[in-house]
Amino acid sequence: MITTGIAAAVNALMGISMGTDLAWVWEMVLQATWETLYMVVISTGLSYVFGLPLGVILVTTEEGHILESKGFNRLLGSFVNAVRSIPFIIFLILVIPLTRLVVGTPIGTVASMVPLTLAAIPFVARMVETSLKEIDWGLIEAALSMGANAWQVITKVLLPEARASIVLGVAITTINLVGYSAMAGIVGGGGLGTLAYYYGYQRYEDLVMWVTVIVLIAFVQCVQMAGDKWAAKITNQRR
Amino acid sequence: MIEINNLTKIFHTPHQDIMALEEVDLSVNRGEIFGIIGLSGAGKSTLIRCINMLEKPTRGTIVVDGQDINSLNQRELRLARQKIGMIFQQFNLLSSRTVFDNVMFPLEIAQTPLPQARQRVEELLELVGITDKARVYPDQLSGGQKQRVGIARALANDPKLLLSDEATSALDPETTRSILKLLKDINQQLDLTILLITHDMNVIKQVCDRVAVINESRIVEVGDVISIFSNPSTPTSQSFINAIVHKDAPEEYISTLIGKHQDRYSCLVRVSFIGASAGQPVISAMIKQHDVDANILYGNIDRVKDVPFGHLTLELIGDQAAVDLSMGFLRSRGLEVEVIS
Ligand SMILES: Nc1ncnc2c1ncn2[C@@H]1O[C@H](COP(=O)(O)OP(=O)(O)O)[C@@H](O)[C@H]1O
Ligand SMILES: [Mg+2]
Numbered sequence: 001m002i003t004t005g006i007a008a009a010v011n012a013l014m015g016i017s018m019g020t021d022l023a024w025v026w027e028m029v030l031q032a033t034w035e036t037l038y039m040v041v042i043s044t045g046l047s048y049v050f051g052l053p054l055g056v057i058l059v060t061t062e063e064g065h066i067l068e069s070k071g072f073n074r075l076l077g078s079f080v081n082a083v084r085s086i087p088f089i090i091f092l093i094l095v096i097p098l099t100r101l102v103v104g105t106p107i108g109t110v111a112s113m114v115p116l117t118l119a120a121i122p123f124v125a126r127m128v129e130t131s132l133k134e135i136d137w138g139l140i141e142a143a144l145s146m147g148a149n150a151w152q153v154i155t156k157v158l159l160p161e162a163r164a165s166i167v168l169g170v171a172i173t174t175i176n177l178v179g180y181s182a183m184a185g186i187v188g189g190g191g192l193g194t195l196a197y198y199y200g201y202q203r204y205e206d207l208v209m210w211v212t213v214i215v216l217i218a219f220v221q222c223v224q225m226a227g228d229k230w231a232a233k234i235t236n237q238r239r
Numbered sequence: 240m241i242e243i244n245n246l247t248k249i250f251h252t253p254h255q256d257i258m259a260l261e262e263v264d265l266s267v268n269r270g271e272i273f274g275i276i277g278l279s280g281a282g283k284s285t286l287i288r289c290i291n292m293l294e295k296p297t298r299g300t301i302v303v304d305g306q307d308i309n310s311l312n313q314r315e316l317r318l319a320r321q322k323i324g325m326i327f328q329q330f331n332l333l334s335s336r337t338v339f340d341n342v343m344f345p346l347e348i349a350q351t352p353l354p355q356a357r358q359r360v361e362e363l364l365e366l367v368g369i370t371d372k373a374r375v376y377p378d379q380l381s382g383g384q385k386q387r388v389g390i391a392r393a394l395a396n397d398p399k400l401l402l403s404d405e406a407t408s409a410l411d412p413e414t415t416r417s418i419l420k421l422l423k424d425i426n427q428q429l430d431l432t433i434l435l436i437t438h439d440m441n442v443i444k445q446v447c448d449r450v451a452v453i454n455e456s457r458i459v460e461v462g463d464v465i466s467i468f469s470n471p472s473t474p475t476s477q478s479f480i481n482a483i484v485h486k487d488a489p490e491e492y493i494s495t496l497i498g499k500h501q502d503r504y505s506c507l508v509r510v511s512f513i514g515a516s517a518g519q520p521v522i523s524a525m526i527k528q529h530d531v532d533a534n535i536l537y538g539n540i541d542r543v544k545d546v547p548f549g550h551l552t553l554e555l556i557g558d559q560a561a562v563d564l565s566m567g568f569l570r571s572r573g574l575e576v577e578v579i580s
Contacts, residue, residue: 142331145291146345146396147320149313156344160335238334238376 028195029211033219035109036191039184040177043113047120047173052166054080054121055128056154066140066150080122088180091119092187112189116180124173131165132158164234171227175220182216192216240400240432241267241290246299248285259285261456263299267434267449269399272426274447274464275436276479282456283436287402290434291323292316304399321349324393328405330385332377338388339364339373345395363391367421383414390421394429401425403435407442419446440479444468444543452476468543469513469575484541484550493536493552493579504559507536507579510551510569521572522551529565531557552579 058080060066061073086094092115096106099114135158143157159166185193192212200209248260259282267273277283288294290301292308301308303323311319332341342363346356364370367387377385386406393401403422407415423446426433437443443450443464450467452460454475460467468484471477493507512521526533533553540549555562569576 136329136331138327138329138331139333141293142325142327143344143348145293145320145323145325145402146348146392147317148348149317152348156347157333161333163335239378 025207025211028199028208029192029215032190032192032195032212033215036178036181036185036193036219039109039112039116039181039189039191040174043116043120043177043181044170044174046113046117047124047177048170050117051121051124052128054125055132056158058125058129059132059158060150060154066144066153080125083119083122084126086119088115088119089183091115092184107188109190112181112184112191116177116184119180120173120177123176124169127169127173128162128166131162131169134165135161164231167231167234168227171223174223174227178216178220178223240269240271240304241265241434242300242302243290244300244302246286246289246301247297248282248289248294249297258456260289260296263453263456263458265451265458265461267432269432270426270430271448272423272433272435272446274443274450275434275453276438276440276443276450277436277453277475278438281453283438283453284404286453287404287434287436290400290402291320291325321345321396322398322400324396324398324401326386326389326393326401326403326406328408330377330382330389330409332385332388332392334377337374337376338369338380341377341388342391342395345392349396351396359395360391363394366394366425367391381414382410383417386410386414386418387421390418390425394425394431399432401431401433403433405437406435408437408439412441415442416445422446440483444483444541446544448544452479465513465543465546465548468548469511484539503556504562505554505556506562506566508553508555508566509577509579510553511549511575511577512551512573513548514546521569521574522553525565525568529557529568530561531555531565533565 054076057067058073058076061069061076063070063073083091095115095118098118099106099111102114103111105111139157139161140153143153148156181189181191182193182196183189185191185195186197188194192215196209196212199205200212243263243265246260246263246265247258250257250259263286265286275283275286285294289296290303290308292311296309303319306319308316308319333344336344339360342360343356346359351359360373361370364373367390369384369387369391372380372384372388377388380388389406401422406422407418410418419442422433422435425431426446433446435442435447447464449462450464451458452467452473452475454473459473460471460476467476468480471480522533522535525531533555535551536554537552538549539551540547542548555565557565566576566578
């Protein structure tokens with residue numbers, strides 16, 4: 001599939017007959033790539049600012065855990081599930097009033113970061129939760145037996161021990177947000193999504209479409225590779 | 240050091256209530272190494288975990304060093320826990336930290352000033368003999384080395400009491416011996432009270448001063464290790480001891496001997512000896528003084544906490560009177576004599 005994509009792109013590049021100015025295409029694509037990168041990276045960062053603590057709370061308030069609070073945990077869990085069950089394309093529209101309130105406009109890269117971040121927070125929380133649950137309970141008990149308080153258990157045991165797994169989660173979240181950002185792009189969010197929509201879908205400019213696809217593929221590969229490398233580095237350092 | 244009264248622990252699970260401990264009374268003296276032995280599921284871990292409140296007792300009181308552990312608030316409990324070290328079967332070292340930083344961990348928890356903490360870690364690594372591994376991660380260590388780190392970590396905040404939950408159960412016999420020796424050394428050097436649980440009588444034999452036998456949630460026997468070894472009074476203790484002490488020659492072998500000396504009176508006896516008498520030539524003295532022959536069928540000598548301890552299966556051959564007299568002679572020398580047939 002990728003190879004046919006590349007072939008099509010090369011064909012399209014050759015097809016000057018379509019009247020496309022190559023330099024102009026590159027400029028557009030570069031600009032859009034930059035916008036996507038900016039949106040995705042900042043949204044990922046912001047979603048961890050909220051999602052990481054949320055994930056920690058989800059784990060630690062569970063029954064039998066260090067901050068056990070069953071009712072609260074159930075409430076929070078349901079809320080997270082509720083947000084996660086809304087398809088992103090609907091979520092985008094749903095949060096427009098909020099976006100307008102925060103950013104002033106629902107259009108553009110900055111505005112896109114509001115739905116992207118909000119949608120990613122519960123996702124991140126669940127990823128972090130999964131990572132933290134991989135930790136052997138014995139380590140937590142050992143810390144408790146030394147007189148550690150909940151904060152010390154979280155900062156000195158849970159998070160450091162789960163670091164490699166959390167890093168892989170960051171890669172997955174980033175990749176997911178690339179996909180979401182393209183959807184946001186269709187409703188005017190900017191970046192590669194907008195580019196593909198206007199020039200590829202509305203004007204049938206194959207070249208722009210395919211270059212966009214290739215940039216996206218390259219981007220996702222890079223993120224996944226960086227995540228894998230980083231996680232492996234953390235794990236190997238301990239061996 | 241530890242006073243446990245009427246301790247009961249019930250686990251409530253969705254399907255049933257599990258009585259893990261039932262009216263346990265136990266008292267551990269300052270400075271001793273106290274062992275608790277029991278089969279898997281007997282309630283050993285639950286008992287030791289109640290002492291630092293990793294499990295909350297259903298009923299009963301636990302007083303550690305004069306402090307009623309169950310009545311402490313959260314903060315007081317954390318402070319009390321800093322003074323109760325604990326080591327585990329699975330070591331439970333943090334894989335994200337080097338050996339040095341693992342030992343540093345409890346000092347961070349206690350918010351010890353950094354220069355002081357560093358110096359303390361150096362001392363501890365020296366004490367357990369792994370100074371050369373300070374910069375290494377736990378994944379690179381052998382089981383024995385990991386447990387040494389575990390011990391160093393448990394001692395960081397100068398505890399008065401060390402709890403050991405099957406600390407040697409994941410180790411081979413050789414390594415077990417070296418770890419037990421280390422425990423014995425720190426017990427003496429630091430005047431540390433150690434409470435250890437195990438399912439292995441060898442562990443009890445090698446280091447403990449006193450032992451409690453736990454069976455199906457209840458303590459069935461408590462006493463000096465030597466007296467339990469020489470005189471186990473419950474079936475549970477007997478089976479633990481029989482598992483490691485071979486008192487007799489194999490039964491099939493003995494049965495072939497019975498009735499072999501039909502022309503003379505003979506008697507099969509088991510002689511048990513403890514302590515000093517093990518070093519004396521009692522048997523040869525008996526043969527010289529009484530007109531009997533002694534055929535040694537089986538012998539075994541062992542050490543329990545540095546006290547020699549052994550069994551001898553003898554066939555005494557001679558006049559009935561001489562045989563009876565020689566048994567009396569053995570008894571008079573402090574040996575225990577039991578007639579098998
Ligand atoms: N957290 C728990 N929840 C329910 N049952 C438990 C729990 N911990 C231990 N038990 C039960 O209590 C009994 C004693 O367990 P434990 O103290 O771990 O035994 P031991 O350490 O002697 O093998 C067992 O029947 C075990 O299944
Ligand atoms: Mg156990």
